[in-house]
Amino acid sequence: MIKIAFSVVALICSVSFAQVQQEIDSFGGNESLYNKAQALNPGIQTDVVQNRFIERTHHFELAPEIGGVFGGDSYNKSNNFGMNAYFHLSPNWAIGAKYNYYTNKLTPEGEATIARASQAAVQNPGNPAFLYPQVVFPKSEMMATVSWYPIVGKLSFGSWGVAHFDTYFLAGYGTIDLNTGSSSQAALGAGLGFWLTPHMTTRLEYRQQNYTAKYYDQNRGMSVGTASVQVGWLL
Numbered sequence: 001m002i003k004i005a006f007s008v009v010a011l012i013c014s015v016s017f018a019q020v021q022q023e024i025d026s027f028g029g030n031e032s033l034y035n036k037a038q039a040l041n042p043g044i045q046t047d048v049v050q051n052r053f054i055e056r057t058h059h060f061e062l063a064p065e066i067g068g069v070f071g072g073d074s075y076n077k078s079n080n081f082g083m084n085a086y087f088h089l090s091p092n093w094a095i096g097a098k099y100n101y102y103t104n105k106l107t108p109e110g111e112a113t114i115a116r117a118s119q120a121a122v123q124n125p126g127n128p129a130f131l132y133p134q135v136v137f138p139k140s141e142m143m144a145t146v147s148w149y150p151i152v153g154k155l156s157f158g159s160w161g162v163a164h165f166d167t168y169f170l171a172g173y174g175t176i177d178l179n180t181g182s183s184s185q186a187a188l189g190a191g192l193g194f195w196l197t198p199h200m201t202t203r204l205e206y207r208q209q210n211y212t213a214k215y216y217d218q219n220r221g222m223s224v225g226t227a228s229v230q231v232g233w234l235l
Helices: 002-025 031-040 108-123
Strands: 060-070 076-088 093-106 138-156 162-178 181-195 200-214 219-234
Touching (some): 076 138, 076 219
Antiparallel strands (some): 060 076, 060 219, 138 162, 162 181, 181 200
């Protein structure tokens, strides 16, 4: 009798444990547990958090970009704007192409140097004491990119809703067109994106770009940083 009783108790415990484990594992899809959890704190929009993440596998994305450049020629300040095209191979990987057009203006140091050279040319046109400096600036660039999205998730803003986000790293290689010639360039970067709708996302991106600039008597290696904002549309 004692062995039979122990066997019955063990069977009941194992069945109960299996049922509890099954309900816990299916919390997101179990309606009774979901209703209980929402009843405990109805102010939390639990139903929104359960939604699936943005499905972008095998989808194209177009993303206009505007950015500012840090570094480069000390006499020049550059900004750029352009377009990115991505093809998402999976939720974690994408390949793409980037094109940017640059706008340029002299820095305060550059303006002062040009003014000094102009004054020297007026005072002694044949042999000025101070020569005009060479200013090297970018005109446009094209680059192929590979992006890796290791972290994706959601941020809850209470009754305002839930924002889907992703962090990513990128590597790129291409060409940059300068006023003194073209050069190959390589880039590494990282970014943070927030999805505003299932089709629209914003990105904050920073990348470090390296290329060679040709001056009068030598080639100089340039390492510049670019901070950009992108607004993407998933097709």
